[in-house]
């Protein structure tokens with residue numbers, strides 16, 4: 123109990139002082155999270171919408187379970203896979219991305235992408251099928267029909283964004299493996315917490331934890347505002 | 356008098372079952388044509404064919420000289436719009452729902468047109484309301500405004516006023532009639548309200564089991580029907596006569612899954 127109390131006091135001090143190490147870690151966390159999130163969304167939303175909207179999709183019986191499996195992949199497995207991909211002997215070793223933020227973004231994108239695809243797909247499939255008929259009957263092109271349905275599914279698509287964001291920012295195993303938790307280079311909030319806790323620096327670990335929670339809450343608060351503005355619950 | 360549609364030897368099948376079988380039929384440009392008939396007669400299917408939502412399995416469907424099959428060009432498709440029995444409105448404001456047809460056609464403005472139409476349909480001031488909060492009658496009027504804003508050549512109405520109260524029925528009929536009168540819009544209205552047919556249509560027809568049993572001037576159709584089935588239907592004892600066959604439960608199409 124005493125340790126926690128002292129750690130809390132120290133944590134508040136570190137936050138008030140804007141500890142440079144802390145600031146650096148937060149900055150890199152945001153960079154990696156946003157980088158992976160944007161790539162996962164830009165690639166995942168169109169693919170999820172296409173799978174959800176396709177009337178005839180050869181191999182759907184296989185594609186959908188593959189997506190669902192991807193949504194629940196153990197992140198550390200993805201980390202290992204990315205590690206092998208980016209290591210010197212790996213097929214992408216020449217890029218030199220191992221132990222860099224780019225490598226971490228790559229791993230995080232692999233984790234978030236299936237989530238975005240799967241949740242976009244299901245929310246698009248949840249839209250009243252008569253919307254399609256009605257839009258076609260109003261003279262919409264295929265593209266316009268797809269965009270309208272995607273817009274109708276926007277609350278579900280926002281949920282996809284939230285899920286992807288949460289999975290990325292809270293992830294430890296993959297970024298640890300691929301990034302290596304190098305101070306000032308690839309140390310993010312989650313890996314820093316692991317390290318500081320192990321070394322007994324509970325104050326710093328707790329401060330990092332508070333910041334992580336704060337960022338997650340603030341972002342989700344904004345996402346929710348967005349959903350409300352879209353007419354959601 | 357020119358024809359908007361010419362149907363020749365038209366047949367449409369679902370899984371081998373012929374649900375529309377029309378050897379010959381014309382829809383005249385600028386007329387209001389009403390089709391009545393029991394459920395499952397194929398009325399909605401015929402409207403879907405007229406809206407080019409499906410291509411007929413057999414026969415010719417000609418719209419203003421263009422034979423229509425698969426892959427209907429977009430500009431042709433945009434001349435015909437349907438208002439369905441159940442209005443499907445988007446999760447947007449009423450005004451945004453009305454504007455969508457224009458948006459689809461690349462029009463960027465349309466605010467004044469929207470307001471004017473909403474006013475005509477008794478919905479002045481509803482523009483900013485979320486469309487999902489409307490009553491059934493209001494929603495159907497929005498659906499009609501959304502169809503009319505694109506000034507279609509043909510307006511197809513599939514039981515547009517069933518389940519609506521007399522006030523809404525009257526409003527919708529008035530607007531349809533004036534649209535037909537002022538802009539020469541061709542209207543095909545499917546209804547099982549024979550009085551509605553009588554009120555608004557110049558010609559009326561009875562559809563049963565996929566066939567057009569009788570099609571005549573509305574006055575003739577109602578006062579001196581030629582066919583036994585028409586007499587029975589107008590008298591309202593078709594259901595008892597055994598000619599009414601309820602449609603089988605709709606199977607969800609497999610491809611959608």
Ligand SMILES: Nc1ncnc2c1ncn2[C@@H]1O[C@H](COP(=O)(O)OP(=O)(O)O)[C@@H](O)[C@H]1O
Pocket residue numbers: 369370374392393394395396397398399400401602603605
């Ligand atoms: N998509 C479809 N697939 C299979 N059968 C259908 C489909 N749509 C309609 N039918 C069948 O075609 C017949 C005519 O239906 P419909 O055109 O909806 O009749 P109406 O509008 O006159 O009540 C019915 O027996 C109906 O079950």
Ligand SMILES: [Mg+2]
Pocket residue numbers: 398399400513
């Ligand atoms: Mg019908």
